[in-house]
Amino acid sequence: xxxxxxxADIANLLRNIAVAYTLKDEKKHRFQIIAxxxxxxxxxxxxxxxxxxxxxxxxxxxxxxxxxxxxxxxxLFEKGSVKHFNSLLETVPKAVFPLLDVPSFxxxxxxxxxxxxxxxxxxxxxxxxxxxAKNGQIAEIPGFGAKSEQDILRALNEYKRGTNKSDRMILxxxxxxxxxxxxxMSKCPEIIEIQPLGSxxxxxxxIGDIDLAVTTHTSEKVLDHFVSYPGVERVIERGPTxxxxxxxxxxxxxxxxxxxxxxxSMLQHxxxxxxxxxxxxxxxxxxxxxxxxRGIKLLKEDSKMKTFTDEKSFYNFLGLDYIPPEIRExxxxxxxxxxxxxxxxxxxxxxxxxxxxxxxxxxxPSHDMGQDTMIAHVxxxxxxxxxxxxxxxxxxxxxxxxxxxxxxxxxxxxxxIEQKIKSKFNVRVFNLLELDILVDGSLAIPDKTFDYxxxxxxxxxxxxxxxxxxxxxxxxxxxxxxxxxxxAHPTGRLINKRQGxxxxxxxxxxxxxxxxxxxxINSWPTRLDLPDVLVKQAxxxxxxxxxNTDSHALEHMDNMFYGVSVARRGxxxxxxxxxTYPVTKLENWIQE
DNA sequence: GCCGTTTTCGGCCCGACTGTTTTCAGTCG
Numbered sequence: 003x004x005x006x007x008x009x010a011d012i013a014n015l016l017r018n019i020a021v022a023y024t025l026k027d028e029k030k031h032r033f034q035i036i037a038x039x040x041x042x043x044x045x046x047x048x049x050x051x052x053x054x055x056x057x058x059x060x061x062x063x064x065x066x067x068x069x070x071x072x073x074x075x076x077x078l079f080e081k082g083s084v085k086h087f088n089s090l091l092e093t094v095p096k097a098v099f100p101l102l103d104v105p106s107f108x109x110x111x112x113x114x115x116x117x118x119x120x121x122x123x124x125x126x127x128x129x130x131x132x133x134x135a136k137n138g139q140i141a142e143i144p145g146f147g148a149k150s151e152q153d154i155l156r157a158l159n160e161y162k163r164g165t166n167k168s169d170r171m172i173l174x175x176x177x178x179x180x181x182x183x184x185x186x187m188s189k190c191p192e193i194i195e196i197q198p199l200g201s202x203x204x205x206x207x208x209i210g211d212i213d214l215a216v217t218t219h220t221s222e223k224v225l226d227h228f229v230s231y232p233g234v235e236r237v238i239e240r241g242p243t244x245x246x247x248x249x250x251x252x253x254x255x256x257x258x259x260x261x262x263x264x265x266x267s268m269l270q271h272x273x274x275x276x277x278x279x280x281x282x283x284x285x286x287x288x289x290x291x292x293x294x295x296r297g298i299k300l301l302k303e304d305s306k307m308k309t310f311t312d313e314k315s316f317y318n319f320l321g322l323d324y325i326p327p328e329i330r331e332x333x334x335x336x337x338x339x340x341x342x343x344x345x346x347x348x349x350x351x352x353x354x355x356x357x358x359x360x361x362x363x364x365x366x367p368s369h370d371m372g373q374d375t376m377i378a379h380v381x382x383x384x385x386x387x388x389x390x391x392x393x394x395x396x397x398x399x400x401x402x403x404x405x406x407x408x409x410x411x412x413x414x415x416x417x418x419i420e421q422k423i424k425s426k427f428n429v430r431v432f433n434l435l436e437l438d439i440l441v442d443g444s445l446a447i448p449d450k451t452f453d454y455x456x457x458x459x460x461x462x463x464x465x466x467x468x469x470x471x472x473x474x475x476x477x478x479x480x481x482x483x484x485x486x487x488x489x490a491h492p493t494g495r496l497i498n499k500r501q502g503x504x505x506x507x508x509x510x511x512x513x514x515x516x517x518x519x520x521x522x523i524n525s526w527p528t529r530l531d532l533p534d535v536l537v538k539q540a541x542x543x544x545x546x547x548x549x550n551t552d553s554h555a556l557e558h559m560d561n562m563f564y565g566v567s568v569a570r571r572g573x574x575x576x577x578x579x580x581x582t583y584p585v586t587k588l589e590n591w592i593q594e
Numbered sequence: 595g596c597c598g599t600t601t602t603c604g605g606c607c608c609g610a611c612t613g614t615t616t617t618c619a620g621t622c623g
Contacts, residue, residue, distance in 0.1 A: 033606060037595035068596045108621055150613060200623095213623095239622095241611050246622095256623080258610090271608090276623065283607040288600080294608055340599085 005082045007053055012075070013046035015087065018099060021109045022090045025098075041066040049535045053079060097127040104128070104161045106153060118143055132158050164252075169498040170208035171253070172527045173564055177202070180212050183231065183255055190227040192220045194262055199272040204327045205567035207530045208497060211254035215272050221259040228257050264296050266310030270317075271295035277332035278325075285336055286320055328570040333538065347570045350563055352582040356383065357392030357434060358459060358490060358522065358550030359559070363418070365411060366403065367396035368438065368446065369463060373555040376423050376431075382556050383429045389585045392432035393419070394459050397446050405448040412447075416454040430585045432456050432592065436490060441465040443479025445486070452485045457592045459522070459550075461490035462503065470504035477505065478513050487592060488548050489514070491524040491531040499528070507536060511543050518594060520580055523549045523572075525565025526558075537572025548580050 020038035023031035044066035045052055055064055056079050061072045077084045094113070101112035115121070119139075121130050131154065134140050141151040171179065180198040187196055193216055197203075200213030218224045225245050229237045238246040238254065246256045260268050271279065272295065283293045292299040297309040298319060310316040314324040322339035326347055329335045338344045359379050360372035372379075376393060383391040398408045416433055424431045433456045438446040445460065452458070460480045468476060481489055492510075493502030514521060521540060524531045529552070532540065537547065549565040551558050569579055576582045580591060 031595095034595050036606070040596075066596075070595055106621070110620060145614065145619085147614060153613085239611055244610060246611090272623095274623085276607095279623095280607055284605095287605090287607075292608080296609090337599095 007078065009045050009048055009052050012052055012078070013042045015078075016042035016045065016071070017102075018094075019087055019090060021098070021102065022094050024109045025094055025113050026090075037066070037068075037071075041071055049533065095122065096124045097121045097130075100124050100127050101131070104157055106157045114143070114145070115140070128158060128162070160252075170210050172208060172497055173202075173205070173530075173567075174527050176209035176212065179249075179253060180214075182233075183212065183214065186231055187214070187216070187224075187228065190224055192218050192223045192227075194218055195265065197269070199269060200256075200274060203273050204275065204330060205564075205571060207533065207568070211256060213272055214255065214257045215265075215268050216257060216259045217262040217265050217268075218259055219261060224259050225257070231255075258295065260295070263309045263311060266312045266314075266316040267293070267297045268295050269313045273327050273330060275331050278330035278335070281332045281336055282320075289320070291320065326570065328567060329573060331571075333573075345573045345575050348566060348574050348576045348579050348582065350566045352576045352579070353388070353549065353562055353566065354583065354585070355388045355390035355392070355430075355581050355588070356386075356551050356553070356559060356562060357390075357432060357488065357548055357581060358394050358436065358524070358552045359391060360395050360436075360552070360554045361393055363393070363395060363415060365395045365415060366398050368399040368401070369396040370554060371395060372553065376419070377426075378556055379553070379559070380423060380427045380429050380431060382559050384427065386559065386562075388429060390430040390432060390581075390588065392434040392456075394434035394436045397435055397437050400446055405450075408447050409451050409454075412451045412454040430589075434459055436461060437480075437486070438463050439476060439480030441468070441476065443476040445480055445483055452483075455485060457485050457487045458483070459488040459490045460486045462494050466494060466500075466503045468503065470506050473503050474506040474509050477510060481513065481519055482517070486519070488520045488522050488550075490522040490550070491526075491529050491552070492521050493531050493533060493536070495529065495531055495533070497528045497530065502531070507539065511540050511545055514540075515543055515545050518546075518591070520546045520548045523547050523565045523568050525549060525551045525561040525563070525568075527561065527564055530564060530568050532568070532572075534568050534571035537568060537574065541572055541574055541578055545578075546580050547574065547578060550581075 016038050020035045020042065023035045023038065028035065055061055056075060061067055061075060074084045074086060095116045097116045098112045101107045102109065115131060116127065119134060121127050135151050135155045138151065140146050140154060141148045180202060184196060187193060195217045197215050198212060199215050201209050202212065216224055221243060225240060228245055229240055229247060231247060233249045234247045235250055236248040238248055243260060244258050246254055248254060258268060258272055286293050290301045292301055297307040299307055317324050317339065322336065323342055323344050325335050325339050325344065328347065335344065361376040361379055362372050362374055363376055365371065380391055398411045400408065419431060419433045435455055436459045439460050439462055440446055441464065477489065480486060493505065495502035521532050523537060547569060549562065549569055551561045551565065553559045580588060
């Protein structure tokens with residue numbers, strides 16, 4: 003049985019190969035180094051396991067992997083190690099590698115320290131360096147000085163405390179932090195325009211640090227104001243046009259300040275993603291343009307930099323349609339912008355209803371129930387301009403009730419919805435339920451109860467550790483019930499807390515498509531499930547989605563925005579999202 | 595070592611900042 007290698011293991015190995023080449027001869031191996039770094043990053047960002055790609059014999063299709071790396075990876079999966087890699091890694095002192103995880107340490111700095119002091123133990127190297135710095139021995143090496151010695155001490159200290167390793171922020175937290183900073187910055191009268199960019203503008207599910215762009219004619223004053231922010235723990239850097247601060251909680255805030263005529267190129271540059279920018283710049287180079295945050299340079303002539311006040315004209319100048327920030331991930335959007343085939347992304351205002359609401363109706367559920375009444379939720383739906391709403395409390399607990407009691411509860415609930423809710427509002431109310439798919443694939447309530455429901459949402463709330471094949475069969479069996487229409491929070495992940503369970507997505511996507519079911523895009527900020535990457539894969543196969551909030555209280559219904567952002571990141575158009583349909587069209591699908 | 599709508603050969607993003615320098619190397623995004 004071959005060894006199991008995680009994507010993180012493989013990415014780390016390839017990064018170390020890049021490091022080995024860097025130390026061996028950076029000039030000579032320049033492009034190999036880039037190739038190994040690219041492969042490493044692509045693998046670490048992938049949501050599919052590379053070992054599965056290998057098993058399916060698709061390694062050559064994986065971006066960043068060509069014929070050479072493919073051969074080495076095959077050797078890795080078959081034999082457990084790679085001869086060529088091993089001999090390369092032997093040329094690097096082992097104590098170098100732990101240092102590479104510490105910010106501000108790169109291959110060169112790590113190697114110089116390790117060789118100079120003959121450090122050989124990777125387990126103690128961090129402490130060894132710390133002690134040397136404390137003794138003032140590092141400042142004495144040529145090329146180092148008192149300041150860099152202090153920087154090393156601080157970097158090690160922050161790394162040890164986990165300051166830089168803390169969880170990436172979930173979206174509402176990042177929003178709140180950016181709002182606090184924006185409020186503070188708004189007191190600076192020299193600012194003409196300010197906007198958060200980076201992964202927050204792209205609405206990535208987790209945010210590393212906050213990026214701000216500012217236009218002004220007096221950058222000095224703006225930067226002075228920025229680094230004087232009261233919550234600042236440390237000013238990381240401060241130059242004429244950029245600065246970075248560390249605030250409590252270990253979060254970085256970066257700022258870029260430019261005159262207004264460059265606002266377009268600045269937005270473009272600082273929004274990213276890095277992968278999008280690299281590909282865009284490579285594409286532009288071939289057309290004779292060099293791109294930067296300051297504008298576009300024509301390589302042929304000695305003409306001065308062409309500047310752009312808005313992003314649309316920047317993209318248009320390159321012969322591209324405007325690309326929405328959410329899909330700037332180098333997933334084919336540049337090609338699509340060129341051929342005018344970008345998707346017309348779904349908007350929050352396209353949403354006509356929310357089908358996953360937990361009210362406080364006394365259903366005696368198996369899991370948590372909502373806080374607010376059905377009536378309050380319907381009123382809120384009216385305020386949001388919705389045409390319909392679906393109540394989908396958890397099923398009544400089967401442990402505490404006989405089947406007859408469960409049937410009775412749902413019969414009473416149906417009567418309540420018909421008589422007390424439906425007749426009183428213009429919003430169409432769907433009588434749904436969120437049902438557990440049990441470990442054997444059966445649904446948690448007696449079959450007779452389905453007579454009292456319009457349809458059900460099914461989901462996994464137990465036995466998360468089934469193997470991939472069994473889990474996939476379990477889901478498909480549960481979803482096979484004629485009244486099961488939506489598979490909720492399909493991966494089961496909880497951001498920063500729990501990985502999703504194992505599912506064979508190819509098989510599940512086929513089933514969902516063939517049987518006209520839908521996958522939920524759950525808007526709960528720590529779920530955002532189905533994740534964007536899988537949304538795009540499913541959408542490419544023609545699968546339909548329902549964007550739901552999974553609300554347990556009135557105010558949760560405002561989270562729809564996050565789910566729509568996930569749909570947009572998955573390239574979804576209005577037609578891909580079932581709860582953008584008018585009520586009769588949605589009714590037809592539910593009753594199919 | 596990877597990659598392809600001017601290429602299966604000949605390219606490979608771009609600039610910021612810091613610390614140690616006296617013109618640059620290293621790291622970061």
